[in-house]
Amino acid sequence: MDYEEWKRKNWDEAHKTSNVSALTGTGFGGHLTTLQATDLFDKNSTVLCIGVGLGDWVRDFSEKVEQIWALDVSEIAKVRMPLGAVFTTDPRDLPSDTFDLALSLWVAPHMSDHDLQVQLTEVIRALKPTGTFAIHYKEPLYPDNLLDNREGADDEHLRAREAMMIRRRAHFFNMVTWAGGHVDKIAIEYPSNFYEIVEASAHIHKGDGS
Numbered sequence: 001m002d003y004e005e006w007k008r009k010n011w012d013e014a015h016k017t018s019n020v021s022a023l024t025g026t027g028f029g030g031h032l033t034t035l036q037a038t039d040l041f042d043k044n045s046t047v048l049c050i051g052v053g054l055g056d057w058v059r060d061f062s063e064k065v066e067q068i069w070a071l072d073v074s075e076i077a078k079v080r081m082p083l084g085a086v087f088t089t090d091p092r093d094l095p096s097d098t099f100d101l102a103l104s105l106w107v108a109p110h111m112s113d114h115d116l117q118v119q120l121t122e123v124i125r126a127l128k129p130t131g132t133f134a135i136h137y138k139e140p141l142y143p144d145n146l147l148d149n150r151e152g153a154d155d156e157h158l159r160a161r162e163a164m165m166i167r168r169r170a171h172f173f174n175m176v177t178w179a180g181g182h183v184d185k186i187a188i189e190y191p192s193n194f195y196e197i198v199e200a201s202a203h204i205h206k207g208d209g210s
């Protein structure tokens with residue numbers, strides 16, 4: 001079984017069994033505060049929820065905005081969708097220039113660089129010119145420490161399981177640039193001395209910012 005297949009099976013299993021420790025279950029408010037996105041939508045917004053988890057936040061969002069889409073790697077997550085929401089597992093299905101706001105919390109640290117690069121590219125394409133992609137990722141607290149996030153690295157399955165795909169800020173910013181966007185700001189940074197990481201939330205916009 002290759003790495004991507006292994007990951008998909010794990011998420012399918014988590015969704016099948018409603019595994020709370022894997023799916024997290026952050027609420028609507030938790031997504032907005034951690035991603036500093038409270039002021040970025042109104043009732044006319046079209047919103048993309050990435051990484052459905054237990055789905056309560058997606059259902060809450062759908063009551064507050066005009067149109068909602070959700071993207072998740074597991075097809076099984078579709079059962080958690082509210083009526084009227086559009087669901088896909090493939091970011092290439094997203095319509096261009098459509099979203100006012102895309103939100104991703106506790107998802108990027110589970111993703112390989114390959115998957116994240118595809119997701120960034122497609123989500124940035126799908127943003128309106130005025131839209132924001134608010135995304136959480138992990139940085140090393142000490143950027144000089146050795147990191148090995150190569151796909152196929154010996155400890156990668158362990159890292160992915162433990163949600164420890166860590167990206168230096170310069171690398172994350174490069175990935176955003178390669179995807180056709182730019183990081184407007186790092187909205188929130190929580191350092192964890194114990195894990196030697198920083199939980200960061202970036203606000204991404206379309207284009208190079210000029």
Ligand SMILES: C[S@@+](CC[C@H](N)C(=O)[O-])C[C@H]1O[C@@H](n2cnc3c(N)ncnc32)[C@H](O)[C@@H]1O
Nearest residue numbers: 011022023024025026051052053072073105106
């Ligand atoms: C740890 S849960 C977080 C859920 C929710 N955002 C929260 O904070 O409660 C990760 C979610 O992201 C989904 N996921 C994992 N890898 C993904 C990927 N490559 N693309 C889209 N969704 C992914 C999982 O199926 C799961 O629903």
